[in-house]
Structures are given as C-alpha cells and as structure tokens.
Amino acid sequence: MKSDTASQPTPFELRKEVRQLCADWQQAGRYTPRSDSWLRSPDPEFSKELAARGLIGLTWPAPYGKGLSNVHRLAVTEELLRAGAPVASHWIADRQIGPTVLRHGNPRLQAEILPGIASADLAFCLGLSEPEAGSDLASARTRALPDGDGFRISGRKIWTSGAHHATHAYVLARTTPRTERDRPHRGLSEFVVDMTADGVGVSPIVDMTGEHHFNEVTFDDVRVSAHRLIGTEGEGWRQVTEQLAFERGGPERVLTTYPLLLAILRDASPLSSTLAPELGRFAAQLGVLRRLCHMIAEMLDAGAAPVQEAATCKLLGNAFERDVLELARRVVPHGPPSLRQSLDQALLASPGFSLRGGASEVLLSIVTKNEVAS
Secondary structure: OOOOHHHOOOHHHHHHHHHHHHHHHHHOOOOOOOOOHHHHOOOHHHHHHHHHOOOOOOOOOOOOOOOOOHHHHHHHHHHHHHOOOOOOOOHHHHHHHHHHHHHHOOHHHHHHHHHHHHOOOOOEEEEOOOOOOOOOHHHOOOEEEEEOOEEEEEEEEOOOOOOOOOOEEEEEEEOOOOOOOOOOOOOEEEEEEEOOOOOEEEEEEEOOOOOEEEEEEEEEEEEEEHHHEEOOOOEHHHHHHHHHHHHHOOHHHOOOOHHHHHHHHHHOHHHHHHHHHHHHHHHHHHHHHHHHHHHHHHHHHOOOOOHHHHHHHHHHHHHHHHHHHHHHHHHHHHOOHHHHHHHHHHHHHHHHOOOOOOOHHHHHHHHHOOOOOO
16 A cells, blocks of 8 residues: 555655755765766666665555655656766666566565665666567567476577676566467566576677677576566566556656756857757757656556557657757857767767667557557
8 A cells, every 4th residue: 555645755855855866966976967877877876875765666565665656756767867867776677677576476576576676785687689689579589498396598688788787687588489370479478587597697798988788698598486487477478568668658768868958058058049949949849758758657657558658758759869969969069078078978878779678660660559469
C-alpha cells in the first residue's frame, strides 16, 4: 500500500530538494554537468546519496520504497537530467528493472533484488541487443535451456551499457526453439543473471570519444536458478515490450542534451535577438515533450503499459535532441571555448541517441500498430 498522502512530499518539494542537491555537489566541485549523463556519468557515491534520501525506488511500495507516484519520480528525474548529474550507476536498475521485478518477479526474487537497487548497492545492465539482431529483439538467439531446477544460458549480447560496472544483468533469452512457422517473438523469457557467475564474460567497446561504456557480454553455459526467471517462461516478449515503456517514455529521451541547451542560453548572448524566435520554438517543443512524459507517467500510475506513447516520446525526443546539436553548431563560433567543449561532448555521444532503446524505424513500426503483437 502507498503511504498516507498527507505525509507524502509533493512533486514540487522533491524537485526543490534535487535541484539543491545538484547545486551543492556542483559548487563543491564533485561533478561537472554533461550531456548524456544518465549513460556516461556513473558515480556510485552520488547514487548512494540519492538512495539515502529515498529517491531511488521512489514509486515502489513498502518495504522497498516510498510508494509515491510516477509523477513524483518524473520530477526527480527531470531535475537530475537538467543538471547533467552523474546518475548512470543506478539509472537502468531504478528505471526499468525494479518495476519489472515488481510486476512480474516472484517474491523471492523481489526480496533478493529490490532492496539492493533501492540502496544503490546493485547496478544492472541490459542484455537485449545481439550482434546479428540489433534493435530487432525478437531475433534474439541467446538460449536458456532447462537444467534441473534452473536454466543454462548461452549466447552473446552487444552494446551493453555499463556491463563492466554492473553487478547483475537483465537477459532476454529464448527458452523455446524457434520454428519457421512461429512468430519470432514467441518463446522468449527474461532472467536476472549475476555478472560474477561462471561463464559470464565482458569485452569493452571503446567509442570514438575514447570512452568505455559499451560492452559485448558473452554467456557460456551460465547456470541460473529457477527463481531468477522473471514472470512466466515464454512470455518474455509481452513483458519486455511493457518494460520498454519505462525505458522509452522517460525524460532521458528528451533531456539528454539539455545541459548543452543551457550552455547556449548562457554563452550565446551576442546572438540573443537573432535566436529569439528559434529559442521560442525550442521552448514550445520542450513543453509538449515534457507534457508527453507527464502523460506517460500518469498512465503508468493507472497500471497501463503505454507502449505506443513511449515510442512516440522517444522518436520525437531524439529529434529534439538532434535539433539542439544543430543549433549549437551555428552558435559555437560566437561563444566561448567552453561552449565548443560542451558541443563536442554531446556530438561524440550523439550516434547512440537514436539507436539505444530502439532505432527510429522500429519506433515508427510500433507507433503505427494498434496493439502489441500477441
């Protein structure tokens, strides 16, 4: 049950708390704001600070969280992204693994995993994309074969963000062999896997910036206990499409380049009159996208799985983020060197914006369908 609403903080109060926390850490030189912070800025100590304030697992019921709404959580995540805060250590676990385990995990798995996420002791990576499948998750070839009271997982995952820091992996694997007559999404299941388990290997993929946050992860006959199966065997596709609503419908699909937009507003004063109409258009777009994120949060609070709405949010949000980059390109010659540095940082991260969480073609396909495949 949720706690007494009279004792709950309002979203506005949470927003103020997080804004002050980020300002204090910046003033103390404990982090520098950057674009794409939710993927590229892991700081376990910052995540621990949020956990100590009860700001991770915010929507989860007692004893795991505060039982607040997704609208409350949206206020927190917007402020963290606006400030370019170092949240990558806990982001994936808080955003989608916790809610998935709450919805579909057995009581033993919930008790085993949720407290560690809420305390920022556990960090998750996503074992979804594969070398020959990419955004087409239904083409996954990783296998999970029955083995006594558990399973043996074998296969490869790629573009796995943060796997070298993660304590656990969420893994989508095929538990039923696929035949030519089957729809490709049938027979998939979801698992929680310890990254320290025998047979798990992590190989770094260094990007063009020289940074290492992507990885290839291999599973070589990895033993997984039966209680680590999330939900029902063979129902992984329906569960993962529901889970992607958490991944695609949040403000990180809109505000990844927000620190760069703030830098433009701060450093491009010589062009303020020229840019005014364009900045007005940006403000209007941002307002619409934030409202869409708010609507998705409300739908999640109502128990819905806003798959199409989340895909729309990611599609339009990525376009907005790219527009910010193009604006910065034109403004940089008239700004200080720090603006160039902010742009370079965002540009080098940008190739992944439209790929992670589903390429644009995949999202358009989801938007145009009236229902999730069954």
